[in-house]
Amino acid sequence: MTTIRREVLTLPAAALGTDNPLPPLRPLDEAHRIDDRDRAALPRDMARQIDYEPLRSLLPVRIRDGYDRTRPPGRIEALVIENDRLRATVLPALGGRVASLHHKPTGRELLYTNPVFQPANFALNGAWFSGGIEWNIGATGHTTLSCSPLHAARVPAPDGSQMLRLWEWERLRDLPFQIDLWLPEGSDFLYAGVRIRNPHERPVPTYWWSNIAVPEERRVLAPADEAWHFGYERRLRRVPVPLHDGADRTYPLNSTYAADYFYEVPDARRRWIAALDAHGHGLVQTSTDVLRGRKLFVWGTGPGGRRWQEWLTEPGTGGYCEIQAGLVRTQLEHVRLEAESELSWLEAYGPLDADPDGEWHTVLRGAEERLETALPRAGVDAAYAAWKPHADTEPGDSLATGSGWGALEVLRTGWKLPGTPFEESTLGDAQQPWLHLLRAGYLPEPGTHEPPGDTLVARPWRDMLETAPATPVTEYHLGVAQWHAGDRAQAERSWERALATAPAGWPLLRCLAVADQEGGHHERAADRYAEAFDDLCERRGDDERWTAVTAALGREAVEALLAAGRTADARTVWERLGPAVRARGRLRLTEAGLLLAEGRHEEARAVFGDGFEVADLREGEEAIGRLWARLCPEPLPTRLDFRMRPDGD
Missing domain, CATH: 2.70.98.10 (Beta-galactosidase; Chain A, domain 5)
Structure with a gap:
């Protein structure tokens, strides 16, 4: 058997x-x-x-x-x-x-x-x-x-x-x-x-x-x-x-x-x-x-x-x-x-x-x-x-637990889904603010030193955010949901309203900076990224979550500033990232681009010589090859060659 x-x-x-x-x-x-x-x-x-x-x-x-x-x-x-x-x-x-x-x-x-x-x-x-x-x-x-x-x-x-x-x-x-x-x-x-x-x-x-x-x-x-x-x-x-x-x-x-x-x-x-x-x-x-x-x-x-x-x-x-x-x-x-x-x-x-x-x-x-x-x-x-008749059979002995997102949706809707129970006991920390919104009608304020949590964007949750008290955390999440729905102008208004009273401005400034980039306003995006990173540096903690925030926002800020031709400002952000973040492979690639923008070709080439690895290199991404081609006429080294098409160079 x-x-x-x-x-x-x-x-x-x-x-x-x-x-x-x-x-x-x-x-x-x-x-x-x-x-x-x-x-x-x-x-x-x-x-x-x-x-x-x-x-x-x-x-x-x-x-x-x-x-x-x-x-x-x-x-x-x-x-x-x-x-x-x-x-x-x-x-x-x-x-x-x-x-x-x-x-x-x-x-x-x-x-x-x-x-x-x-x-x-x-x-x-x-x-x-x-x-x-x-x-x-x-x-x-x-x-x-x-x-x-x-x-x-x-x-x-x-x-x-x-x-x-x-x-x-x-x-x-x-x-x-x-x-x-x-x-x-x-x-x-x-x-x-x-x-x-x-x-x-x-x-x-x-x-x-x-x-x-x-x-x-x-x-x-x-x-x-x-x-x-x-x-x-x-x-x-x-x-x-x-x-x-x-x-x-x-x-x-x-x-x-x-x-x-x-x-x-x-x-x-x-x-x-x-x-x-x-x-x-x-x-x-x-x-x-x-x-x-x-x-x-x-x-x-x-x-x-x-x-x-x-x-x-x-x-x-x-x-x-x-x-x-x-x-x-x-x-x-x-x-x-x-x-x-x-x-x-x-x-x-x-x-x-x-x-x-x-x-x-x-x-x-x-x-x-x-x-x-x-x-x-x-x-x-x-x-x-x-x-097929067994698909609705309720499971017995639990062997592993997934996420709590299904349980949250079942609580919101009352749906009956025979065979696939999403038990309330599976709700975790990520779902708790949304459970509070569902039951109490408003989002709780995050802790003083907490980065924003997960955002929900489906229409029912967006409707709840629109009727909840307009606190900064609510306006932040509402703006993300509106952006997802394609209402970008309203999303920007939600983020801008929240900035007036938000205890931390960097999450909202970063959202507005992305909106500026998508709208072709690269100089304004660079300003907002620089301001967001300054604000983050005044508030960040020292655990893994804050390290992840620093790495993600720092990289985006450097790239936005370089795109706007503000090399000195990009260097300032880079220097404030900290040694552990700067040592990440993706950030080493960013560093090589920054050095090239500063005209420091040999130092940029030396970054490649150090043998860094971009752990999150994207399928089909050609950033390494393009940057290498700008640095030197030599063929792309085998260890850096991830090209997946004939003209991917």
């Missing part, structure tokens, strides 16, 4: 650190956007779904950029679900990631397993790590829950054994979701029943992609003759499968640059994707038809892709690619989830043995026959039908 037990993984692990306390007011920096030239050639339904409410802002989520690249031995809590054939290791505190899927009869690991925990800036809100099976909900990109805890508990499975339920409240779209994992007795396949619910009285855009990391020395099979190719030059175009530009792109190592291949799976075909090694052994993922899309992501063999592979793990540990499954054909699209409705499907993951080499259609036919023998298509549909 299936068992579920606790386990602790010990591995080199970087600490996540403190989240960035400044609300992310700027437009979302997302690489997955397409050139307008390609829109006219897209199928009508794809174009409509690409244009359907793409995410514009990370609010109310915070940016997670407090990690570094120091990896002492660390302990990570895991839940292991196991039958006589498979052992799945799940990390509930890290987005419910399936870190390992071990096939016991053959002794094979079916996934790419990362030997370290190293956050990198790939999630929508920053911290993400590579390896395993990840569950991406919310909007185009890696979920904001990549490195966040989920609720977990035991639930009876359809066959009478045990099922592991994971659930949380996704805050970008305000949607609860669940993932039920179970291993039927004697099965070679891990089942995942997934449900997303929309409890609102209005439609909501939603998104889902299951990303599976596998070793890159594979051939990837999917039942398609065409794919939509997307590269970091932001072009989306239809290409043939498997041969494209003179190479068989179903072998990940045949691509030079990082790229997505979204397979055009015909409507009548079974949904599946597999990655097989040279001996024909590997992993297959299949699902009910609701999960329509299939994709291959490759890093490529170019220097940038190789550098990213090393960056995300340890040099010499082998590379990976990703096979993926989603609700629509591409990750640029969002699905309309109707009011008071839900969306559910079933996925299965297990071993597949088939001949990977040869003529494409012959290979596909052989693999599909093997898959049908191992797990019939009708069997997947039957497993889904058997699971």
Whole structure:
């Protein structure tokens, strides 16, 4: 029978650190956007779904950029679900990631397993790590829950054994979701029943992609003759499968640059994707038809892709690619989830043995026959039908606790969500001010030496802020909510009103400075950043939260002052950051730019010679290469080459 037990993984692990306390007011920096030239050639339904409410802002989520690249031995809590054939290791505190899927009869690991925990800036809100099976909900990109805890508990499975339920409240779209994992007795396949619910009285855009990391020395099979190719030059175009530009792109190592291949799976075909090694052994993922899309992501063999592979793990540990499954054909699209409705499907993951080499259609036919023998298509549909009545079963033994945001929403609305309880006991410090607003009608004043807490921006919370007493803390949060809603003029008025009586002006001045930058008023933005940083220096404490504030605001202030040509003022801010903050990799990059602006080229070059590492370097970011090109004519050193497109220099 299936068992579920606790386990602790010990591995080199970087600490996540403190989240960035400044609300992310700027437009979302997302690489997955397409050139307008390609829109006219897209199928009508794809174009409509690409244009359907793409995410514009990370609010109310915070940016997670407090990690570094120091990896002492660390302990990570895991839940292991196991039958006589498979052992799945799940990390509930890290987005419910399936870190390992071990096939016991053959002794094979079916996934790419990362030997370290190293956050990198790939999630929508920053911290993400590579390896395993990840569950991406919310909007185009890696979920904001990549490195966040989920609720977990035991639930009876359809066959009478045990099922592991994971659930949380996704805050970008305000949607609860669940993932039920179970291993039927004697099965070679891990089942995942997934449900997303929309409890609102209005439609909501939603998104889902299951990303599976596998070793890159594979051939990837999917039942398609065409794919939509997307590269970091932001072009989306239809290409043939498997041969494209003179190479068989179903072998990940045949691509030079990082790229997505979204397979055009015909409507009548079974949904599946597999990655097989040279001996024909590997992993297959299949699902009910609701999960329509299939994709291959490759890093490529170019220097940038190789550098990213090393960056995300340890040099010499082998590379990976990703096979993926989603609700629509591409990750640029969002699905309309109707009011008071839900969306559910079933996925299965297990071993597949088939001949990977040869003529494409012959290979596909052989693999599909093997898959049908191992797990019939009708069997997947039957497993889904058997699971669906159990989706509402209330969980029993609690195994892990997620955030309190779901509990806050349930208290506000009175929603009944069978199967995914968001208990009041899960409310934490972040939710307490909002619970006070909900029950007492006003926000409590923060402590004298407290940075502002999390902000809520959904319409019901904005309405409560508008009717609450107009204290500085209320006006601050109201302005953020108004900004998120697109009412920028009113947001600025709220922040300006609060400045008159606020005990600390820096949070409001920083918001107004961002508003000035977005409005093209760079000199005024520089003035406000300088004033905000001066005010912060008079009030800041010495704990981790204040260090995070100093680093975030100091960096923004230096960059704003440099943009306005005020190099001396930028230097003044830099000198007041303190040695520990200045030593951070991102700030070392800022320092090199400051030195260059001061005309101190050799000193700027020396910063690169020191070998700094920008821990939160963004996927697709080219700031290092651009700055290097301004400093010297020599080629970009390999250790600094993170370029993900042909002209990314």
